[in-house]
Amino acid sequence: MNASSTPYGIIAEFSNTASLLHAAEKVRDAGFRKWDVFTPFPVHGMDQAMGLRNSKVGWFTFIGGVTGYTTGMIMIWWMNAVDYPLVVGGKPMFSPFHAFPPSYELTILFGAFGSLFGMMFLNRLPRLHHPLLKHRQFAQVTHDKFFIVIECADPKYSETETKKLLEHAGSPRIEMVEE
Amino acid sequence: MNRSSAHLPLNLAKYRNVPNILMAVGGALAALGFFVNREQFAFSWLLAFMFFLSLGLGALFLVLVHHLFDAAWSVPIRRISEQLSTILFPTMALLFLPIAFLAPQVYPWMREPHPELDHALHAKYPLFTMSGFYVTSALCFLIWWWLSSNLRGWSLKQDQTGGALPTYKLRRYSCVGIILFAVTLTLGAVMWMKALMHEWFSTMYGVYYFAGSVWMTLATVYVITMVLDRQKVLSNILHANQYYYIGSLLFAFTVFYAYIHFSQYFIIWNANMPEETFWYLAREKGSWFYVGIVIIFGHFFIPFLGLLRIDVKSVFPYMLAICVWAWLMHFVDLSFNIMPILHPQGFVLHWLDLGCWAFMTGLVATVFLKKFAAHPPYPLKDPRLSEALGLYHAMPDSFSAADLSPQHGRQGGK
Amino acid sequence: MAAHVSPITVPEPPRELRREPLVANYHSFGWISDRVSSLTEGKAPLWWWILFIPSVLCLGMLLFMLGYQISTGVGVWGNMHPVMWGWDIINFVWWIGIGHAGTLISAILFLLRQKWRTAVNRAAEAMTIFAVMCAGIYPALHVGRMWYDWWLFPLPNTYTMWPQFRSPLMWDVFAVSTYFTVSLLFWYMGLIPDLAVLRDRSKSKVRQFLYGLFSLGWTGSNRHWSNYEKAYLLLAGLSTPLVLSVHSIVSLDFSVSQLPGWHTTIFPPYFVAGAIFSGFGMVLTLLIPLRSIFKLQDLITMRHIDIMCKVTLATGTIVGYAYAMEFFIAWYSGNPSERFHFMNRALGPYWWGWMFMVGCNVLVPQLFWMKWFRQNLVAVFILSILVNIGMWFERFVIIVIGLHRDFLPANWGYYSPSPVDILTYIGTFGLFFTMFLLFLRFLPMIAISEVKGVIPQADPHNPMGGAKTQEIIHDKE
Structure with missing residues (x-):
């Protein structure tokens, strides 16, 4: 990790929709607010799993x-x-x-x-820059990979605990993203 | 969803006698009216007849499109439509007999002493002759009999045998059936309703009757499904999405009916030709004008706005109210078509309207309940049932369709 | 009531009735991205140039013809009393009708939860937009002095005049411009996630920049997807009444008049059905060669072709009902002008147009009742072209036969197109195919993210989606 950069969040990769859905439910139940799921296509049932309310x-x-x-x-x-x-x-x-x-x-x-x-x-679009778009592995999100990102700005965030939670949720690959 | 909230099967035993009471009271009123006010009786009977004809034809349509579209979601509720469609024969055919006998009192063109002097009538020779009327009517009922009994029959046969053959048979009947259905429904609407003002013509009229019919049938099917679900007859095989889909179709037909009726009115209004506008002018006289307004708001705006939200389509008490409203509005709509001939000065809600309608409601309900109870409540062995239940997954292992189909993936030079 | 509470037995569907999967051979998510994106990457293949160069030449001819027409006047067309609407309006209605299948596939089938639409909707929507562009040319030029076209819009002018909204032609202006705009919005919105796919795969800086710019910084966030899906649903819900209204309004151009053959109440739904019919004809004409050239047989499967044939059959049959009703009511009305008009359609000097219309639109699609025709690509391709021809003749029949013999025999005439008419029409194909080929070259012709969403792996509850808890699949077995 580069000393000059500030961390943006923690990114966990998943390989299929079922494990992603269950992981999202766990993150939701842990009470995180500033987090998101990234998928190549809308996953059925993910809004409930994330606890999102009906779109406005x-x-x-x-x-x-x-x-x-x-x-x-x-x-x-x-x-x-x-x-x-x-x-x-x-x-x-x-x-x-x-x-x-x-x-x-x-x-x-x-x-x-x-x-x-x-x-x-x-959605605050168009947005010409996003920290995640710099992340090399993240480019796979439009291909076939699924990610959960929890931002460091979240009050519940703690580097070790959050990482443990995501590991426990079944992510094979967890990394940090820089701002 | 609400459907899980009903724990005990709904018990409707105390209402068991309602159809009989309706039949008895309605029958008595109708019989009285027959002697007291025969003209009113004939019109009220025609109104009630066209109302329940809508139900039979709408149900027949739902069965036909189910097979034509190779649909899966509607398998659990198909038996309801199948049984409803068989009221077309003999029930509706028998209910047609009073109209057949009293036809000259209903249809002004039959009373024309010199048909050759009335151009609009003479031009319709030989369709608009007494024999033309009876032959057409008989033909319609024969075709409906043939279709509805075969569509139900093969479906019942599949309950026993299973397999693909009945499905193919049902598709064949539906192919021929949809064309016959379009022709006969149009003929029925023309001969029995449009002919009340035989000088008037509109190419849309068959579609117009069709749109209203399917609309009220969907409302009926929704309520029947809901009741059967709560009685735990269908609860094993229903999902929330059946309600959602019927509700969506009801919404779609609300819009479709409005589209059709608006188009018909709008085109006639714009062209402003006396040979067409008189039909609507007759329906703007007296209180008929307000009936027209009621149709605009009640037949379209209220159900449209009421059904717009996604989640309301599975709220039972709410949907029940909408479905009852749909029945009422369809009745008003048919009244708007039929009754200005008898009461040109304005809308009259005659006791005979209610009597004839009550009699037919009781009769149709009795016939339907008897038929429905005599057979399994849903197609037990329909090949699409597992898909309707969400149990069917196309799997790549063992023997998937992909390995079996000879065309698959190899077409076009691969 | 039949007592029925015990656990139920659900039969396994017989083999012959199993549904084929929407994406054949159980491809992965990544395969879909690769397959579709690769069509826009690398050098343009030879066949593309072979098609593109003549298309551009045709487009050049269109521009030349339009320039000639504008500088000379509408007299260069064959329009002449009593047929003052000729090929220009025929082609306008024909092109705009073709567009309707795209919106039907993208919007109506979306509302109907028809998942198969995902494989064909992008190309069909592109077809819609280009077809509406071709259509829009005609009314703009038909007014004669096209530099006054802006009078059609409610813009203040020095004469202090306003457009006259009782005219159906004004309704047309609003309908067609709204249709074009909304179709474009809908198409673009569907493209956003796929542009992000292309962005993330881009090797060159130019592609990265352009796809990055137009994908608006899409990340695939589920919070975004949630709003996106809602907006997509709403746009579908808006496009559905829109597509019905556009061709209904086009039909009102005719039906609010008092002319026999034009004034008939069934016109709005009949025109809509006809439009969808012709549009599906065009979709099939375009996609059958494309799926072979691009090797997309696993994405656009025979099941897709089969369903599209059935839609063609259904709409063709509805059109047949409308033809029959027109004849029946002309007879029923007893109106001598109506009766004469319809006899004149079948037996008058343009009897061949009527034969094409009925033959191609009603009789030819009936072949699709037979599975053999739906499964034979050559047959489907030929029939789809016949459908396009038939629908062109339908507009010919309505417009030219409607006008050439009206109430007064002194007013009768015979219409033929001029060479400029014909060359302009051919030129619009140049415009259409130029645009379509550019689309194939630079944009994903299949909605990548939507197709990913309908394969079994996408469903978290499907065993292939990774669900560990195997629920009981079938009781029997």
């Missing part, structure tokens, strides 16, 4: 959708019934029927923006 992305989508629909309806009403009224085909200046298709599309458009950007906001 839905709120962004919902607000986006409502904004889109109201924008559409108000815009069409104002443009076609207030600012530039023009009789076409004997139809009313404003009707929720003909205003529906564009408003509906705007609902979806804004809802989609809400979902993607909400996800990025909640």
Whole structure:
């Protein structure tokens, strides 16, 4: 370990999903807060194993959708019934029927923006640097390896105890990551 | 999930007589109405008939698509749909007889003294003749009989024998069946409901009746599954995901129905041609307008918002309320289609509506319960049952499908 | 009620009815990364250049044709009274219809928990985006003076005019632009974890930088996956009504009119079914050669092909129902114009278009009832091309036959495309294939992380996922 660098956390490798899931349950039960599981694909049941609560992305989508629909309806009403009224085909200046298709599309458009950007906001992405991305073994996370990382910043963290916990959880390979 | 919370089997013995009471009271009311107010009786009967026809056809559809999609999750609940679909014959066929006899009192086109002078009617020759009406009706029931009895029969046969043959047979029936189903359902909706205003036409009408039918059938299947689960009849083979999937399908059909009905209305509204708009104009008169509003909100918005969340689809008391609501809304929707002919001035909830409906509810419930009790409650030896239970894992050892299939991995120059 | 409380016996499925695994030969996670990523690494193979160069030439021709059309006017097309919507709108609807299969696979099948979609969704979504690009060209040019296209959008202008939202063409503007944007977002979001795969494998600095930039610093954190999966689900939930609405709105362009053959209430679901049908035709046309060239038989298995054939069959049959309903209701309505129109479809001067339409869209897919056709790649490939041809003719039938003989015989005419029409259409293939080949070259054509998630090893409760506690697999055995 380089003396000038500060440690970021402890990284434990796992080779299959079942042992990873059980290890995550152990870390959760030990009461850690600043820790995470890294996988090449979303592992079914991992949210419960980590004790994560339901994602809040839905709120962004919902607000986006409502904004889109109201924008559409108000815009069409104002443009076609207030600012530039023009009789076409004997139809009313404003009707929720003909205003529906564009408003509906705007609902979806804004809802989609809400979902993607909400996800990025909640995940604090884009992020151009992450201590883990420097770690050589960690590049395998997008290939076929699974990792649990417990940060040193966690109040429960202790170099020996945490390492023991992860060893006990069945990790064959445990290393330190530098900041 | 809630399903584990019910420890003791649900005992519904005290309600055992409800179908009989419904049948007796409803039958008495209907019989009284037959003599007192025959026209109202005929319309109320037609309304109740179309309602339960929805159930039979919806169930038949669920069975057909189960086989066509080679589905696994719906194996544990398939027997419910199979038994429900067999009410199409003879129960629904017998219930059709009063309509067959009273047809001239129901359908204005039959009362036309000179059909050749009414262009909209004359153009439909020979479908819109008395014999055309009866032949079409008989054909529909024959096809439904053939399909529903064979689909149930081969499934029951598989309970005894197991094996792949019944599965293949059932798929064959479903291939032919889905096409016959589409044709006959459309004919039924056209001849028995759309023909009430024979001048009106819409290519969407069959799909419209179909969407509502499957919607109310899914609600029914959900409730039956839930009751059977609590009675410990199906609890061994049900997972939480069956409820989730039926709930999701119910949600999907809520949207599908709204899509279909909105499209039909919207296209007619925009083109604004008198030969089409009169159908909707008749349904904007008097209190029918408010019935239309009830359908927009009750048939779509309330169940849509109610079913939007993922977790509610397995909360039983909540879903029960939604399913009962779906029955009510389907009834209102059919009423919106049928009743403005009899009551053009506005919506009337006649006691005969309730009487005929109660009679048929009792009858259909009795028939269904009897059929269901006579056979195993789920397909015992269906090849996809283990997959539905989550017990089936494709394994690489011993004899996997990979080694057996001749095409596997070798196609295309490998 | 049948008393049934005792422990149950569940039969093992008969051998012939066992499901084939989604990834054949039980490959590992790493194999999937290697197999898919390697397609974007190393030098471009010869066949790629052989396809790419003509595609770019075709694209050049498209640009030339568009330049000619813009500088000269829409008169260079065959559109002439009474057929004022010709190949331009046919091709617009055709291309946008093709896009729909991509969204169906990525969104609707996701909501339906159809795990097989993972092997084909990336390529299908890419197809969607490029097809919508091809489609978008036509309405933009069809307006005649394309430098006024911005009037279509609600932007303030010096005439203090606003767009007129009672017109279905305005709905189209919103539908198509939303469709393109959301499809792109959805596609990009699916790509993020796979771009991280490519980033972590990159040897060169340029690749490392670019894939690193676009993968946004993805680490595979489960806290991220949790939000990501939710967002993916929500985008799928939004794209599903979107894809239904887009072709419904395209159908409203026709059906809110009063023209026989255009104005009919079944148009929205019928157009959607037709769009998905043609899109699956195109997916099959693209993927069958690709899986052989790229040796992807273990990822895109015969089971995938089989299912896609069945979807084609189902949607083709729904389209057949709609054709039948149109004829039936034309007869039922007793409206002489309606009746004449439909007779004119089958027996008029464009009878051959109608024959192509019914033959390719209704009759040809019925062959997929037979397993032999679904399992024979040559047959599937030929049938998928016929599906594309048939759906092109469907739009031809609706637009050209609908317009060429309307209510007044004095207004009748006969439409033929001009060479510019034909060359522009061929040019759009240049655009499509140029984009698609670039996609194959630089992006993973199979959703790596999604496929990893559906193999047995991914499931912590599956014995292959490493679960030690062997629960009882089957009672019998």
